[in-house]
Amino acid sequence: ARSQTLTSQNSSQYGVHISSNKVTLFVGDTYSAGNSSNTDFLVNPQNVLSTSLVGGSLDIVFQRLSGETNQSGTITITSSSTLKTKTVTIYKTGLVE
Numbered sequence: 001a002r003s004q005t006l007t008s009q010n011s012s013q014y015g016v017h018i019s020s021n022k023v024t025l026f027v028g029d030t031y032s033a034g035n036s037s038n039t040d041f042l043v044n045p046q047n048v049l050s051t052s053l054v055g056g057s058l059d060i061v062f063q064r065l066s067g068e069t070n071q072s073g074t075i076t077i078t079s080s081s082t083l084k085t086k087t088v089t090i091y092k093t094g095l096v097e
Contacts, residue, residue: 001014001015001016001025001060001062002014002062002067002069002094002095002096005062005063005064005067006062006065006067008064008065010027012027012028012064013027013028013029013061013062013063013064014026014027014028014061014062015028015029015031015059015060015061015062016059016060017031017058017059018049018051018058018059018060018075019049019058020043020048020049021042021043021045022040022041022042022043023040023041023043023049024038024039024040024041025038025039025041026038026039029061030059030061031058031059043077044079046079046080046081047077047078047079047080048077048078048079048080049075049076049077050075050076050078051073051074051075051076052073052074052075052076053071053072053073053074053075053090054070054071054072054073055070055071057071059071060090062094063094066094067093067094068092068093068094069090069092069094070092071090072090072091072092073089073090074087074088074089074090075087075088075090076088
């Protein structure tokens with residue numbers, strides 16, 4: 001989403017919506033569940049996603065030209081089968097680690 005925003009793909013900005021069973025790439029500054037341009041990535045049912053983003057948001061929207069976001073924070077992925085945990089950090093600059 002960030003790289004598509006930085007390259008101004010289709011002259012748009014992009015974001016990611018996090019839900020319990022999927023992650024959705026969306027076009028624009030607001031997530032709309034029924035939008036035909038959304039791309040869903042299903043989460044393995046054995047994995048649990050939890051978010052800790054600024055403002056309690058479930059959406060991460062990247063700003064055109066700068067790639068920054070107002071929804072910085074973390075997404076934690078926990079496998080119920082292996083009990084391993086991975087944390088994805090989203091910085092205000094838009095970098096994802």
